[in-house]
Amino acid sequence: MPELAEVETVRNTLKKRILNKEIKDVKIIYAKIIESDLEEFKKVLIGNEFKDIKRVGKWLIFVLKDHYLLSHLRMEGKYFIKPSDEEIAKHEHIIISFNDGTDLRYHDTRKFGRMKLIKKEDLDTTEEIQKQGKEPMDEELTPSYLLEKFKNKRLPIKSVLLDQEIISGLGNIYADEVLYASRINPLKEARILTKDECERIIKSAKEIILKAIEMGGTTIRSYTSSLGVTGHYQDYLKVHKKEGKPCPICTTPIKRVKVGGRSTYFCDVCQK
């Protein structure tokens, strides 16, 4: 379940492995991943090369000559690098072959991920990218920015933290962790949050994301043949998936509730 930190780790790792190599073939095994015209997709990629990889929120942006390939991993998308002569494994849906005998393979158990090819000049009008809110590490993510975004939201703060148009990059796991670290009840209406609570959200989000990137980077180094590993951040979770386990602060059992259809874990003593 890649959130911003995992996507950043994938970006950094892929950058070391796939840049400036000519693409000589593209195989599309499961076409619904790709939102562009399939023939156009192949035509643009073959003979092209990846010049760089950028990221906006949870979107990976592969930089080609005149195009960007946007890739969203959703829940289970992963990239692997394998020799081109290796058999195509279950759940490998898109195969991009380079002229050095290796492949970049997109693997997605649930088939929820998406790819989209756009012309570089269309980036400014591409909604998926332009709609993204401020990232946790962005200096422009300020309490006044959040107060403004929250002011008409009657939704629980947990749901609002998952809104990528406000803070870009948080998913279900880190949203729970951020609220726990901020001592805020996930069910609280976003519009009644105080400036101090917004400050705590920002501070916690920065710390948690940076820590997770660090962990992802540490883990990924031990991998040689494949990529897309999500890292060891699981070892640092305080509340997410910890129903019934003692709160690290007060030892009260962690509660689990549904918020906006999503499992939400919190301590009802520490988070008021």
Next chain:
DNA sequence: AGTGCGACCCGAACGC
């Protein structure tokens, strides 16, 4: 505009 919910997928976990 804001909100709520089903749809998209399929493996894992669960219930019997």
Next chain:
DNA sequence: TGCGTTCGGGTCGCAC
């Protein structure tokens, strides 16, 4: 053991 059922995760589209 084996079967059927439920759940989850991010995002979009649709209805209200």
